[in-house]
Amino acid sequence: MEYPSRPPVVERGAWEGARSELLAREKAHTRAGDQLAAARRRLPMTRMGPVTVTGANGPTPLREVFEDRHMLLVYHFMWKRGASHDKQCPGCTHTQVALNEAVRAYLAERDVSYAVFSAGPWPEIAAYREFMGWTGPWYSTQDTGTALPATRDGGDLRCYLRDGDDVFQTYETTARGVEAMLPTLQLLDLTAYGRQEAWEDSPAGWPQGEAGAWWWRDGRPVAQWLRPPSTR
Template sequence: MTTSVRNGQKGRQPVMHTPPVVSPQAWEAARQQLLVKEKAQSHARDALAAERRRMPWMAVEKAYAFVGPQGNVSLLDLFEGRRQLIVYRAFYEPGVYGWPDHACRGCSMVADQVAHVAHLNARDTTLVFISRAPQADIARLKARMGWKMPWYTITDSFDGDFGVDEWHGTNVFYRDGDRLFRTYFVNNRGDEQMGNTWNYLDITPLGRQEVWEDSPDGYPQTPTYKWWNWHDSYVADAEPDKKWVEVSDVGEAAFRDQQGSAKP
Protein backbone atom coordinates (compact mmCIF):
# COMPACT_ATOMS: atom_id res chain seq x y z
CA MET A 1 0.00 0.00 0.00
CA THR A 2 1.22 3.53 -0.73
CA THR A 3 0.48 6.58 1.37
CA SER A 4 0.03 10.26 0.65
CA VAL A 5 0.94 12.91 3.23
CA ARG A 6 1.30 16.64 3.40
CA ASN A 7 4.92 17.77 3.47
CA GLY A 8 4.48 19.81 6.66
CA GLN A 9 5.45 23.21 5.23
CA LYS A 10 3.27 26.29 5.59
CA GLY A 11 0.95 27.32 2.79
CA ARG A 12 -0.52 25.21 0.04
CA GLN A 13 1.90 22.42 -0.78
CA PRO A 14 1.64 19.38 -3.06
CA VAL A 15 0.87 16.01 -1.49
CA MET A 16 3.93 13.79 -1.07
CA HIS A 17 3.57 10.32 -2.54
CA THR A 18 5.62 8.32 -0.07
CA PRO A 19 6.93 4.73 -0.39
CA PRO A 20 4.72 1.79 0.60
CA VAL A 21 4.27 0.74 4.24
CA VAL A 22 5.25 -2.93 4.61
CA SER A 23 5.76 -5.62 7.23
CA PRO A 24 8.99 -5.81 9.32
CA GLN A 25 10.09 -8.81 7.24
CA ALA A 26 9.55 -7.03 3.94
CA TRP A 27 11.27 -3.91 5.31
CA GLU A 28 14.34 -5.95 6.33
CA ALA A 29 14.47 -7.63 2.93
CA ALA A 30 14.43 -4.22 1.22
CA ARG A 31 17.17 -2.98 3.56
CA GLN A 32 19.38 -5.98 2.78
CA GLN A 33 18.86 -5.45 -0.95
CA LEU A 34 19.94 -1.82 -0.68
CA LEU A 35 22.84 -2.76 1.62
CA VAL A 36 24.46 -4.72 -1.20
CA LYS A 37 24.67 -1.54 -3.28
CA GLU A 38 25.82 0.53 -0.30
CA LYS A 39 28.69 -1.88 0.40
CA ALA A 40 29.68 -1.76 -3.25
CA GLN A 41 29.77 2.02 -3.03
CA SER A 42 31.96 1.85 0.10
CA HIS A 43 34.41 -0.49 -1.64
CA ALA A 44 34.48 1.79 -4.69
CA ARG A 45 35.19 4.77 -2.43
CA ASP A 46 38.06 2.87 -0.77
CA ALA A 47 39.48 1.97 -4.19
CA LEU A 48 39.28 5.60 -5.28
CA ALA A 49 41.11 6.71 -2.12
CA ALA A 50 43.81 4.12 -2.86
CA GLU A 51 44.21 5.56 -6.34
CA ARG A 52 44.34 9.06 -4.86
CA ARG A 53 47.27 7.98 -2.65
CA ARG A 54 49.15 7.14 -5.84
CA MET A 55 48.59 10.48 -7.56
CA PRO A 56 51.78 12.30 -8.58
CA TRP A 57 52.93 15.17 -6.39
CA MET A 58 53.73 18.74 -7.43
CA ALA A 59 56.64 20.52 -5.75
CA VAL A 60 55.78 23.88 -4.18
CA GLU A 61 58.68 26.11 -5.19
CA LYS A 62 57.29 29.52 -4.27
CA ALA A 63 57.41 30.91 -0.72
CA TYR A 64 53.99 31.91 0.63
CA ALA A 65 53.26 34.18 3.58
CA PHE A 66 50.31 34.27 5.96
CA VAL A 67 49.39 36.04 9.17
CA GLY A 68 48.27 34.06 12.18
CA PRO A 69 47.33 34.90 15.76
CA GLN A 70 51.02 35.16 16.65
CA GLY A 71 52.12 37.11 13.56
CA ASN A 72 53.73 36.28 10.23
CA VAL A 73 54.06 32.62 9.24
CA SER A 74 55.02 30.62 6.16
CA LEU A 75 53.25 27.74 4.42
CA LEU A 76 55.71 25.42 6.16
CA ASP A 77 54.67 26.87 9.54
CA LEU A 78 51.04 25.97 8.82
CA PHE A 79 51.96 22.26 9.09
CA GLU A 80 52.70 22.77 12.82
CA GLY A 81 55.44 20.16 12.49
CA ARG A 82 53.19 17.47 11.04
CA ARG A 83 53.65 15.72 7.69
CA GLN A 84 50.30 16.52 6.12
CA LEU A 85 48.39 19.78 5.70
CA ILE A 86 44.80 20.34 4.54
CA VAL A 87 43.99 23.95 3.57
CA TYR A 88 40.42 25.16 3.06
CA ARG A 89 40.04 28.57 1.41
CA ALA A 90 37.07 30.20 3.16
CA PHE A 91 35.56 33.43 1.85
CA TYR A 92 35.53 35.89 4.71
CA GLU A 93 36.73 39.32 3.72
CA PRO A 94 35.45 42.69 2.46
CA GLY A 95 33.14 42.22 -0.51
CA VAL A 96 31.75 38.88 0.70
CA TYR A 97 28.05 38.96 1.55
CA GLY A 98 27.65 39.13 5.31
CA TRP A 99 30.95 40.90 5.98
CA PRO A 100 32.07 41.62 8.67
CA ASP A 101 29.48 39.79 10.81
CA HIS A 102 29.56 36.58 8.80
CA ALA A 103 31.63 34.61 6.33
CA CYS A 104 30.17 33.21 3.11
CA ARG A 105 27.13 31.08 3.94
CA GLY A 106 28.52 28.05 2.13
CA CYS A 107 31.94 28.34 3.76
CA SER A 108 30.23 28.80 7.12
CA MET A 109 28.32 25.57 6.61
CA VAL A 110 31.60 23.82 5.85
CA ALA A 111 33.11 25.27 9.03
CA ASP A 112 30.12 24.07 11.04
CA GLN A 113 30.78 20.49 9.90
CA VAL A 114 34.46 20.30 10.92
CA ALA A 115 35.08 17.53 13.44
CA HIS A 116 37.48 17.98 16.34
CA VAL A 117 40.91 18.51 14.79
CA ALA A 118 42.65 16.44 17.48
CA HIS A 119 41.70 13.29 15.58
CA LEU A 120 43.40 14.58 12.42
CA ASN A 121 46.41 15.69 14.43
CA ALA A 122 46.72 12.14 15.78
CA ARG A 123 47.24 10.99 12.18
CA ASP A 124 50.05 13.51 11.60
CA THR A 125 47.67 15.87 9.78
CA THR A 126 46.90 19.56 10.29
CA LEU A 127 43.73 21.28 9.05
CA VAL A 128 43.64 25.05 8.58
CA PHE A 129 41.24 27.59 7.11
CA ILE A 130 42.53 30.65 5.24
CA SER A 131 40.87 33.92 4.23
CA ARG A 132 41.84 37.48 3.37
CA ALA A 133 40.18 38.94 6.47
CA PRO A 134 42.46 40.45 9.14
CA GLN A 135 43.16 38.30 12.19
CA ALA A 136 41.10 40.51 14.52
CA ASP A 137 37.99 39.86 12.39
CA ILE A 138 38.76 36.14 12.12
CA ALA A 139 39.16 35.85 15.90
CA ARG A 140 35.86 37.63 16.48
CA LEU A 141 34.03 35.45 13.94
CA LYS A 142 35.46 32.21 15.37
CA ALA A 143 34.42 33.20 18.88
CA ARG A 144 30.92 34.09 17.75
CA MET A 145 30.40 30.92 15.73
CA GLY A 146 32.21 28.52 18.07
CA TRP A 147 34.80 27.42 15.49
CA LYS A 148 38.10 26.00 16.78
CA MET A 149 40.19 25.22 13.68
CA PRO A 150 43.34 27.29 13.01
CA TRP A 151 42.52 30.15 10.63
CA TYR A 152 45.11 32.30 8.84
CA THR A 153 45.12 35.45 6.73
CA ILE A 154 46.27 35.24 3.09
CA THR A 155 48.77 37.96 2.14
CA ASP A 156 49.82 36.98 -1.39
CA SER A 157 48.76 34.95 -4.44
CA PHE A 158 48.37 31.61 -2.63
CA ASP A 159 44.63 31.30 -3.33
CA GLY A 160 44.95 32.19 -7.00
CA ASP A 161 47.96 29.92 -7.48
CA PHE A 162 46.09 26.94 -6.04
CA GLY A 163 42.72 27.29 -7.74
CA VAL A 164 40.67 29.01 -5.03
CA ASP A 165 40.69 32.72 -5.85
CA GLU A 166 37.05 32.91 -6.93
CA TRP A 167 35.48 29.80 -5.43
CA HIS A 168 36.02 27.67 -2.36
CA GLY A 169 38.37 24.71 -2.50
CA THR A 170 40.49 22.36 -0.42
CA ASN A 171 44.18 21.76 -1.11
CA VAL A 172 46.31 19.02 0.43
CA PHE A 173 50.07 19.26 0.97
CA TYR A 174 52.81 16.93 2.19
CA ARG A 175 56.00 17.92 3.98
CA ASP A 176 59.29 16.06 3.59
CA GLY A 177 61.59 18.00 5.88
CA ASP A 178 61.47 21.54 4.46
CA ARG A 179 60.32 20.38 1.02
CA LEU A 180 56.61 20.88 0.33
CA PHE A 181 54.39 19.15 -2.23
CA ARG A 182 50.84 19.64 -3.41
CA THR A 183 49.17 16.24 -3.50
CA TYR A 184 45.44 16.82 -4.05
CA PHE A 185 42.74 19.40 -4.69
CA VAL A 186 38.94 19.24 -4.46
CA ASN A 187 36.20 21.86 -4.86
CA ASN A 188 32.57 22.28 -5.88
CA ARG A 189 30.42 19.38 -4.63
CA GLY A 190 33.52 17.53 -3.50
CA ASP A 191 33.88 20.08 -0.71
CA GLU A 192 30.42 19.16 0.55
CA GLN A 193 31.85 15.89 1.86
CA MET A 194 34.48 17.61 3.97
CA GLY A 195 34.26 18.00 7.74
CA ASN A 196 34.25 14.34 8.70
CA THR A 197 37.61 13.07 10.03
CA TRP A 198 37.51 10.09 7.66
CA ASN A 199 36.76 12.13 4.56
CA TYR A 200 39.63 14.45 5.36
CA LEU A 201 42.04 11.56 5.85
CA ASP A 202 40.83 9.92 2.63
CA ILE A 203 42.07 12.89 0.57
CA THR A 204 45.54 12.90 2.15
CA PRO A 205 48.53 11.13 0.59
CA LEU A 206 48.89 8.81 3.61
CA GLY A 207 45.18 8.06 3.99
CA ARG A 208 43.75 6.76 7.26
CA GLN A 209 47.02 4.89 7.88
CA GLU A 210 45.27 1.66 8.90
CA VAL A 211 46.43 -1.83 7.91
CA TRP A 212 43.39 -2.64 5.75
CA GLU A 213 44.10 0.18 3.30
CA ASP A 214 45.64 -0.42 -0.10
CA SER A 215 48.62 1.93 0.15
CA PRO A 216 52.07 1.94 -1.50
CA ASP A 217 54.80 -0.05 0.21
CA GLY A 218 56.40 1.67 3.19
CA TYR A 219 53.45 3.90 4.03
CA PRO A 220 52.70 4.20 7.76
CA GLN A 221 49.89 1.89 8.88
CA THR A 222 48.63 0.83 12.30
CA PRO A 223 45.98 -1.71 13.38
CA THR A 224 42.44 -0.68 12.54
CA TYR A 225 40.68 1.36 15.26
CA LYS A 226 43.56 1.07 17.76
CA TRP A 227 44.68 4.70 17.47
CA TRP A 228 41.20 6.09 18.21
CA ASN A 229 40.90 8.09 21.42
CA TRP A 230 38.92 10.78 23.20
CA HIS A 231 39.89 14.09 21.64
CA ASP A 232 41.38 15.36 24.91
CA SER A 233 43.42 12.21 25.55
CA TYR A 234 45.78 11.86 22.61
CA VAL A 235 49.41 11.62 23.70
CA ALA A 236 52.29 11.31 21.24
CA ASP A 237 53.73 7.77 21.03
CA ALA A 238 51.31 6.50 23.70
CA GLU A 239 50.31 2.84 23.65
CA PRO A 240 46.64 2.12 22.86
CA ASP A 241 44.41 1.70 25.91
CA LYS A 242 44.23 -2.02 26.78
CA LYS A 243 40.48 -2.04 27.27
CA TRP A 244 39.94 -0.27 23.96
CA VAL A 245 42.20 -2.84 22.28
CA GLU A 246 39.93 -5.62 23.54
CA VAL A 247 36.80 -3.86 22.35
CA SER A 248 38.25 -2.86 18.99
CA ASP A 249 39.56 -6.38 18.31
CA VAL A 250 35.93 -7.47 17.97
CA GLY A 251 35.18 -4.60 15.63
CA GLU A 252 38.31 -5.25 13.58
CA ALA A 253 37.36 -8.90 13.08
CA ALA A 254 33.90 -7.85 11.89
CA PHE A 255 35.51 -5.29 9.59
CA ARG A 256 37.75 -7.96 8.00
CA ASP A 257 34.75 -10.22 7.48
CA GLN A 258 32.89 -7.40 5.78
CA GLN A 259 35.84 -6.57 3.56
CA GLY A 260 36.40 -10.20 2.67
CA SER A 261 40.10 -9.83 3.45
CA ALA A 262 42.48 -7.60 5.38
CA LYS A 263 42.71 -5.27 2.37
CA PRO A 264 39.97 -4.42 -0.13
Protein backbone atom coordinates (compact mmCIF):
# COMPACT_ATOMS: atom_id res chain seq x y z
CA MET A 1 0.00 0.00 0.00
CA GLU A 2 1.23 3.50 -0.86
CA TYR A 3 0.54 6.26 1.67
CA PRO A 4 0.21 9.77 0.19
CA SER A 5 1.23 11.47 3.43
CA ARG A 6 3.54 10.69 6.30
CA PRO A 7 4.58 12.21 9.64
CA PRO A 8 7.17 15.02 9.51
CA VAL A 9 10.82 14.02 9.90
CA VAL A 10 12.79 15.68 12.77
CA GLU A 11 16.11 15.15 14.52
CA ARG A 12 16.27 12.61 17.37
CA GLY A 13 16.31 15.30 20.09
CA ALA A 14 13.16 16.94 18.77
CA TRP A 15 11.48 13.53 18.47
CA GLU A 16 12.35 12.65 22.08
CA GLY A 17 10.97 15.99 23.27
CA ALA A 18 7.67 15.45 21.46
CA ARG A 19 7.51 11.87 22.72
CA SER A 20 8.05 13.04 26.31
CA GLU A 21 5.15 15.50 26.03
CA LEU A 22 2.87 12.77 24.75
CA LEU A 23 4.08 10.37 27.45
CA ALA A 24 2.90 12.77 30.16
CA ARG A 25 -0.55 12.80 28.57
CA GLU A 26 -0.54 8.99 28.26
CA LYS A 27 0.28 8.62 31.95
CA ALA A 28 -2.57 10.99 32.85
CA HIS A 29 -4.89 8.91 30.66
CA THR A 30 -3.77 5.73 32.45
CA ARG A 31 -4.42 7.28 35.86
CA ALA A 32 -7.86 8.44 34.72
CA GLY A 33 -8.59 4.88 33.62
CA ASP A 34 -7.50 3.62 37.04
CA GLN A 35 -9.98 6.02 38.65
CA LEU A 36 -12.77 4.75 36.42
CA ALA A 37 -11.89 1.16 37.31
CA ALA A 38 -12.00 2.08 41.00
CA ALA A 39 -15.47 3.57 40.53
CA ARG A 40 -16.53 0.46 38.62
CA ARG A 41 -15.52 -1.71 41.58
CA ARG A 42 -17.79 0.40 43.78
CA LEU A 43 -20.94 -0.01 41.65
CA PRO A 44 -23.91 -1.63 43.35
CA MET A 45 -25.26 -4.83 41.84
CA THR A 46 -28.69 -6.12 40.93
CA ARG A 47 -30.11 -9.59 41.49
CA MET A 48 -30.86 -11.77 38.48
CA GLY A 49 -34.06 -13.77 38.35
CA PRO A 50 -34.03 -17.42 37.27
CA VAL A 51 -32.31 -17.66 33.88
CA THR A 52 -31.75 -20.78 31.79
CA VAL A 53 -29.66 -20.78 28.61
CA THR A 54 -29.00 -23.63 26.17
CA GLY A 55 -25.51 -25.01 25.59
CA ALA A 56 -23.70 -28.15 24.59
CA ASN A 57 -25.24 -30.00 27.54
CA GLY A 58 -28.76 -28.70 26.96
CA PRO A 59 -30.66 -26.25 29.19
CA THR A 60 -28.25 -24.72 31.72
CA PRO A 61 -29.07 -22.44 34.68
CA LEU A 62 -27.08 -19.21 34.63
CA ARG A 63 -25.36 -20.12 37.91
CA GLU A 64 -23.84 -23.19 36.21
CA VAL A 65 -22.30 -21.08 33.45
CA PHE A 66 -19.91 -19.82 36.16
CA GLU A 67 -18.27 -23.29 36.20
CA ASP A 68 -17.87 -23.13 40.01
CA ARG A 69 -16.18 -19.72 39.86
CA HIS A 70 -17.58 -16.58 41.46
CA MET A 71 -17.35 -14.14 38.55
CA LEU A 72 -18.51 -14.39 34.96
CA LEU A 73 -17.88 -12.31 31.85
CA VAL A 74 -20.49 -12.74 29.09
CA TYR A 75 -20.26 -11.37 25.56
CA HIS A 76 -23.52 -11.20 23.60
CA PHE A 77 -22.81 -12.17 19.99
CA MET A 78 -25.04 -10.57 17.35
CA TRP A 79 -26.74 -13.33 15.36
CA LYS A 80 -28.22 -13.41 11.87
CA ARG A 81 -30.70 -16.26 12.05
CA GLY A 82 -30.47 -18.70 9.16
CA ALA A 83 -27.48 -16.92 7.57
CA SER A 84 -24.42 -18.72 6.26
CA HIS A 85 -21.15 -18.46 8.19
CA ASP A 86 -19.71 -15.78 5.92
CA LYS A 87 -22.70 -13.52 6.66
CA GLN A 88 -22.37 -13.58 10.47
CA CYS A 89 -21.31 -10.41 12.26
CA PRO A 90 -17.71 -9.38 11.45
CA GLY A 91 -17.48 -7.17 14.55
CA CYS A 92 -18.60 -9.88 16.97
CA THR A 93 -16.32 -12.35 15.19
CA HIS A 94 -13.47 -9.89 15.66
CA THR A 95 -14.11 -9.71 19.42
CA GLN A 96 -13.69 -13.46 19.84
CA VAL A 97 -10.38 -13.85 18.02
CA ALA A 98 -8.28 -12.88 21.05
CA LEU A 99 -10.40 -14.78 23.60
CA ASN A 100 -8.41 -17.96 23.24
CA GLU A 101 -7.83 -20.77 25.72
CA ALA A 102 -4.79 -19.05 27.25
CA VAL A 103 -6.71 -15.82 27.94
CA ARG A 104 -9.53 -17.78 29.53
CA ALA A 105 -6.97 -19.62 31.68
CA TYR A 106 -5.59 -16.31 32.98
CA LEU A 107 -9.12 -15.10 33.73
CA ALA A 108 -9.76 -18.32 35.61
CA GLU A 109 -6.73 -17.60 37.81
CA ARG A 110 -8.65 -14.55 39.02
CA ASP A 111 -11.82 -16.62 39.63
CA VAL A 112 -13.49 -15.41 36.40
CA SER A 113 -15.19 -17.55 33.76
CA TYR A 114 -15.95 -16.37 30.23
CA ALA A 115 -18.86 -17.34 27.99
CA VAL A 116 -20.60 -16.18 24.82
CA PHE A 117 -24.38 -15.79 24.67
CA SER A 118 -26.37 -15.30 21.49
CA ALA A 119 -30.06 -15.07 20.65
CA GLY A 120 -29.64 -17.46 17.73
CA PRO A 121 -30.80 -21.11 17.74
CA TRP A 122 -28.34 -23.43 19.48
CA PRO A 123 -27.67 -25.66 16.43
CA GLU A 124 -26.65 -22.62 14.36
CA ILE A 125 -24.51 -21.18 17.14
CA ALA A 126 -22.79 -24.52 17.77
CA ALA A 127 -22.05 -24.93 14.05
CA TYR A 128 -20.46 -21.47 13.83
CA ARG A 129 -18.35 -22.04 16.96
CA GLU A 130 -17.10 -25.32 15.50
CA PHE A 131 -16.47 -23.76 12.09
CA MET A 132 -14.33 -21.03 13.66
CA GLY A 133 -12.40 -23.53 15.74
CA TRP A 134 -13.33 -21.83 19.02
CA THR A 135 -13.31 -23.93 22.17
CA GLY A 136 -14.87 -21.63 24.76
CA PRO A 137 -18.41 -22.13 26.09
CA TRP A 138 -21.26 -20.70 24.01
CA TYR A 139 -24.95 -20.61 24.89
CA SER A 140 -28.21 -19.74 23.15
CA THR A 141 -30.60 -17.33 24.87
CA GLN A 142 -33.35 -18.03 22.33
CA ASP A 143 -35.65 -19.66 24.89
CA THR A 144 -34.95 -17.51 27.96
CA GLY A 145 -38.03 -15.35 27.39
CA THR A 146 -38.01 -12.10 29.37
CA ALA A 147 -35.86 -13.44 32.22
CA LEU A 148 -32.61 -12.22 30.65
CA PRO A 149 -32.03 -8.46 30.30
CA ALA A 150 -32.40 -7.19 26.75
CA THR A 151 -29.25 -7.65 24.67
CA ARG A 152 -30.13 -5.16 21.95
CA ASP A 153 -28.87 -6.75 18.73
CA GLY A 154 -25.69 -8.00 20.39
CA GLY A 155 -22.30 -6.48 21.02
CA ASP A 156 -22.88 -6.24 24.79
CA LEU A 157 -20.39 -7.25 27.47
CA ARG A 158 -21.80 -8.06 30.91
CA CYS A 159 -20.30 -9.01 34.26
CA TYR A 160 -21.91 -11.19 36.91
CA LEU A 161 -21.12 -12.26 40.47
CA ARG A 162 -22.32 -15.50 42.07
CA ASP A 163 -23.00 -15.94 45.78
CA GLY A 164 -24.06 -19.54 46.28
CA ASP A 165 -27.05 -20.05 43.98
CA ASP A 166 -27.74 -16.31 43.76
CA VAL A 167 -26.51 -14.42 40.68
CA PHE A 168 -26.08 -10.66 40.47
CA GLN A 169 -25.25 -8.39 37.54
CA THR A 170 -22.43 -5.99 38.42
CA TYR A 171 -21.60 -4.21 35.13
CA GLU A 172 -22.41 -3.90 31.44
CA THR A 173 -21.08 -1.99 28.46
CA THR A 174 -21.59 -1.89 24.71
CA ALA A 175 -20.42 -0.14 21.52
CA ARG A 176 -16.86 1.14 22.07
CA GLY A 177 -17.03 -0.14 25.63
CA VAL A 178 -16.16 -3.62 24.34
CA GLU A 179 -12.87 -2.47 22.79
CA ALA A 180 -11.07 -4.17 25.69
CA MET A 181 -11.80 -7.37 23.73
CA LEU A 182 -10.19 -5.99 20.56
CA PRO A 183 -6.42 -5.68 21.13
CA THR A 184 -6.05 -5.14 17.38
CA LEU A 185 -7.53 -1.68 17.82
CA GLN A 186 -5.26 -0.71 20.73
CA LEU A 187 -2.22 -1.84 18.73
CA LEU A 188 -3.33 0.10 15.65
CA ASP A 189 -3.76 3.21 17.82
CA LEU A 190 0.01 3.07 18.45
CA THR A 191 0.91 3.15 14.76
CA ALA A 192 1.50 6.19 12.57
CA TYR A 193 -1.80 5.90 10.69
CA GLY A 194 -3.98 4.55 13.52
CA ARG A 195 -7.10 2.59 12.64
CA GLN A 196 -7.45 4.49 9.35
CA GLU A 197 -11.14 5.15 9.97
CA ALA A 198 -13.07 8.28 9.02
CA TRP A 199 -14.11 9.25 12.57
CA GLU A 200 -10.49 9.59 13.75
CA ASP A 201 -8.87 13.00 14.18
CA SER A 202 -5.89 12.49 11.88
CA PRO A 203 -3.69 14.89 9.88
CA ALA A 204 -4.81 15.87 6.39
CA GLY A 205 -3.99 13.24 3.81
CA TRP A 206 -4.04 10.30 6.22
CA PRO A 207 -5.79 7.22 4.76
CA GLN A 208 -9.27 6.83 6.21
CA GLY A 209 -12.31 4.73 5.41
CA GLU A 210 -15.57 3.52 6.91
CA ALA A 211 -15.30 2.31 10.49
CA GLY A 212 -15.13 -1.47 10.68
CA ALA A 213 -15.18 -1.96 6.90
CA TRP A 214 -11.75 -3.58 7.04
CA TRP A 215 -13.12 -6.36 9.28
CA TRP A 216 -14.41 -7.89 6.02
CA ARG A 217 -12.31 -9.28 3.19
CA ASP A 218 -13.87 -10.52 -0.05
CA GLY A 219 -17.30 -10.99 1.45
CA ARG A 220 -16.53 -12.66 4.77
CA PRO A 221 -15.07 -11.73 8.19
CA VAL A 222 -11.26 -11.58 7.98
CA ALA A 223 -10.74 -14.28 10.64
CA GLN A 224 -12.64 -16.79 8.52
CA TRP A 225 -9.87 -16.73 5.93
CA LEU A 226 -7.67 -18.43 8.55
CA ARG A 227 -9.93 -21.48 8.49
CA PRO A 228 -8.96 -24.40 6.22
CA PRO A 229 -10.31 -23.92 2.67
CA SER A 230 -12.30 -27.15 2.92
CA THR A 231 -14.40 -25.69 5.75
CA ARG A 232 -15.17 -22.41 3.99
